[in-house]
Amino acid sequence: MRTLAALLLAAAAGAQQLPPAFDAASIKENRSATNGNGGGGIRPGGSVSMRNVTVRMLVEWAYGLSDYQLFGGPAWMGTTGYDVEAKPTGAVDLKTARLMLQTLLTERFGLKVHPESGTVNGFNLTVDKGGIKIQLSDATGVGFRVMGSDRIQGSGDMEMLASTLRGTLRAPVEDRTGIAGSYDIDLKWTPDEAPSSASEPSVPIFAAIRQQLGLILETTKVAIDKLVIDRAERPTEN
Numbered sequence: 001m002r003t004l005a006a007l008l009l010a011a012a013a014g015a016q017q018l019p020p021a022f023d024a025a026s027i028k029e030n031r032s033a034t035n036g037n038g039g040g041g042i043r044p045g046g047s048v049s050m051r052n053v054t055v056r057m058l059v060e061w062a063y064g065l066s067d068y069q070l071f072g073g074p075a076w077m078g079t080t081g082y083d084v085e086a087k088p089t090g091a092v093d094l095k096t097a098r099l100m101l102q103t104l105l106t107e108r109f110g111l112k113v114h115p116e117s118g119t120v121n122g123f124n125l126t127v128d129k130g131g132i133k134i135q136l137s138d139a140t141g142v143g144f145r146v147m148g149s150d151r152i153q154g155s156g157d158m159e160m161l162a163s164t165l166r167g168t169l170r171a172p173v174e175d176r177t178g179i180a181g182s183y184d185i186d187l188k189w190t191p192d193e194a195p196s197s198a199s200e201p202s203v204p205i206f207a208a209i210r211q212q213l214g215l216i217l218e219t220t221k222v223a224i225d226k227l228v229i230d231r232a233e234r235p236t237e238n
Helices: 004-015 055-063 094-109 158-169 205-213
Strands: 024-029 039-042 048-053 070-072 082-087 112-127 143-146 151-156 173-175 183-188 215-231
Touching: 024 094, 039 094, 048 055, 055 070, 055 082, 055 094, 055 215, 082 094, 112 158, 143 158, 151 158, 158 173, 158 183, 173 215, 183 205, 205 215
Parallel strands: 070 215, 112 173
Antiparallel strands: 024 082, 039 048, 048 082, 112 215, 143 151, 151 183
C-alpha cells in the first residue's frame, strides 16, 4: 500500500497541472440535533453525498485514513457537522474522487496538511491459552456487521475481524492468530458509557473477546503513517 507521503507527493506533482475537482459542490452546516451523524459517503461514479459529517471525517474519506491516523487541527473539525453534495463532470474511480475531495477541502476549508511517521498504541489479536471458542462457518455471505455500540455479528476470517475491531476501538489491530478459515461470530459487550447494573454485570469489550471468542487483544506499539493538520478554516456557505 502506498504511504501517505507518496500520495501527497503524487498530489503535489498533479498540482503543477490542474488538480482533479468536482464540477459542482455544496457545503452547508447541519444544525439539526436529530439528523444522525456521518451518513453517506463517496458513491460509485465519484459523486459525494454526506449528511452531518465533521471535517475530520471528510479528511479521513479524502485520504483513506482511519481516525487514529489523523492528528492536529482545531476542535470544531471534530464537532461541527456539515451536509456535503458534490458531483464530477463524468464518472470517476474512487482514487480520483478522493483527489477531488482533497481539492474541495483545500478550496473550501483552507486545509493544509503534511505527513509524518510515528507510533501509536494498538493491539495484536491472538489466541487465548484455552483455545478459540468459535465455530467454523458454512455461510455463503461473508462479513461482519457492527450492531450499535455493543455488538459485532456475522461470519468472516480473522483479518476481517481485526479490521472491524480497528473501527470499533479506533486503534490499529493486527491479526496475529495464525488461524485460517471463516468463523461465525456474535460478540456482545457493555459500552463504556452504559450505566452499571447489579442484575446485568458489565462486560468490557476486551473481556468479552476473551470469554466469548477465546481470543485476546494484547497491547503493543504500532508504526503508522500519520497525517497532521496544519490549518483549517470554517467555510462560507453556498
